Amino acid sequence: MGVKFDFRTKLLVIALTMSLVAVLTSDILIYTLLVCLCIYLLIQGFYRQAIKYFAVCCVFILLRLFSGGNGITFLMPEMFLFMVLRILMMVMAAQPVFGMPPGEVVAVFKKIHAPSGIALPITFTLRFFPTIRSEFADVFSSLRLRKLLSWKHPLDAMEYIVTPVIFRSSRIAEELAASAESRGISNPGEHTCRRKLLFRKQDWLMCVIAVAITVMYFVLEGMVKV
Amino acid sequence: MQNEKTQSAKLSVKDAATMGIFCAIMFAVFMAYSMLTGASLFYSMIFNAAGAGLILAPFYVYMSMKVGKHGPALVYNIMWAIIAGLMMGPFMIPWFLGGGIIAELSMCGKDSYHDIKRVTISWVITALVRAAHGMSEIWFFKDAFLATGVSEAQVQIQTQYYTDPKWVLLSLAATAALAILGCVISNKLIVKHFRKSGVIK
Numbered sequence: 001m002g003v004k005f006d007f008r009t010k011l012l013v014i015a016l017t018m019s020l021v022a023v024l025t026s027d028i029l030i031y032t033l034l035v036c037l038c039i040y041l042l043i044q045g046f047y048r049q050a051i052k053y054f055a056v057c058c059v060f061i062l063l064r065l066f067s068g069g070n071g072i073t074f075l076m077p078e079m080f081l082f083m084v085l086r087i088l089m090m091v092m093a094a095q096p097v098f099g100m101p102p103g104e105v106v107a108v109f110k111k112i113h114a115p116s117g118i119a120l121p122i123t124f125t126l127r128f129f130p131t132i133r134s135e136f137a138d139v140f141s142s143l144r145l146r147k148l149l150s151w152k153h154p155l156d157a158m159e160y161i162v163t164p165v166i167f168r169s170s171r172i173a174e175e176l177a178a179s180a181e182s183r184g185i186s187n188p189g190e191h192t193c194r195r196k197l198l199f200r201k202q203d204w205l206m207c208v209i210a211v212a213i214t215v216m217y218f219v220l221e222g223m224v225k226v
Numbered sequence: 227m228q229n230e231k232t233q234s235a236k237l238s239v240k241d242a243a244t245m246g247i248f249c250a251i252m253f254a255v256f257m258a259y260s261m262l263t264g265a266s267l268f269y270s271m272i273f274n275a276a277g278a279g280l281i282l283a284p285f286y287v288y289m290s291m292k293v294g295k296h297g298p299a300l301v302y303n304i305m306w307a308i309i310a311g312l313m314m315g316p317f318m319i320p321w322f323l324g325g326g327i328i329a330e331l332s333m334c335g336k337d338s339y340h341d342i343k344r345v346t347i348s349w350v351i352t353a354l355v356r357a358a359h360g361m362s363e364i365w366f367f368k369d370a371f372l373a374t375g376v377s378e379a380q381v382q383i384q385t386q387y388y389t390d391p392k393w394v395l396l397s398l399a400a401t402a403a404l405a406i407l408g409c410v411i412s413n414k415l416i417v418k419h420f421r422k423s424g425v426i427k
Contacts, residue, residue: 014312022315080264090312117237121301124246132254155411162284163419165251170292170425173247177240186239
């Protein structure tokens with residue numbers, strides 16, 4: 001079990017990573033930022049994810065080094081390698097938010113007075129995100145079993161994939177909505193939360209470290225450019 | 227009675243769940259599709275949004291018709307604005323947000339979310355906003371785009387394609403055409419499976 005951070009701390013780390021990803025140009029700074037993000041995941045107990053992301057990043061870094069900044073033929077242009085690395089960095093920064101319990105997400109949105117028209121869909125998106133792969137995997141394995149997947153008939157294949165996925169997802173949406181309704185999500189009164197949303201010492205410490213690292217990277221980036 | 231009408235016009239928790247889940251599916255499908263096709267820079271720049279307009283259409287049409295109230299077009303584009311802001315840089319947020327507002331405005335009027343023609347219009351707008359976002363990086367946000375550390379060679383290629391009216395028109399026309407085709411196919415699926423089973427009115 002790792003350190004638990006408040007949602008606002010996680011949000012700050014995402015915002016700072018976003019600003020760094022949008023500004024950093026030096027390869028060495030990008031690679032060291034990847035290491036910082038791995039440490040950020042490890043201290044929160046996301047061991048498996050940290051190792052997985054780090055391994056994928058290493059592969060792409062090696063490909064970039066191997067290609068000398070020119071991409072690997074037309075199959076893997078430099079832009080593709082560049083984009084994947086940056087997207088991976090953002091995914092690493094956002095990973096702790098994906099793993100948050102839905103109840104905590106709802107409580108956070110209530111606390112920051114986010115409009116429910118946006119807050120609720122985001123809550124359900126975060127709740128559903130980790131299960132998408134298994135939803136598609138079930139449909140694909142069922143279609144393979146019946147030998148219904150074929151490149152010869154792409155429109156039929158599209159229908160066979162899309163229809164069950166939509167049916168299943170629609171049913172899940174109804175179940176999640178019923179579950180949320182039964183717990184009083186649309187109750188107009190004051191909502192209480194079992195989880196205490198506290199900005200503790202570790203959050204202050206993490207925020208200070210994150211801001212300090214960001215400032216340091218900005219300074220180093222300026223020095224590299226000069 | 228008046229109160230009931232007001233209630234039904236508001237987005238319910240079920241609608242929020244439908245939008246949230248279908249946005250998640252569309253994002254996952256788009257990422258998988260982009261990873262598969264991203265290897266070809268030419269395809270990514272010119273035809274990525276066109277292909278996405280076709281394969282994501284069934285989910286968008288179903289989501290819009292299932293919710294049947296104002297909101298899905300805007301919420302979907304706000305989700306994309308957040309994702310684009312995180313992945314490509316904050317300068318992309320207003321672009322997708324503006325697109326979302328235009329897509330939602332195109333759905334003005336009563337019962338428009340049950341009309342496939344109106345849903346198709348909002349989907350074409352959404353697809354065109356996505357198709358033009360790469361162009362907008364060159365046209366409007368070149369400095370911010372360069373600041374993201376993108377290579378000079380990449381900017382040169384993008385500028386070469388996105389400032390040539392021939393390629394710009396080809397990309398936008400293919401996107402609009404495939405988005406419309408996607409909605410036509412989706413409507414057939416809706417009639418064949420979902421309306422027949424009573425899932426959609």
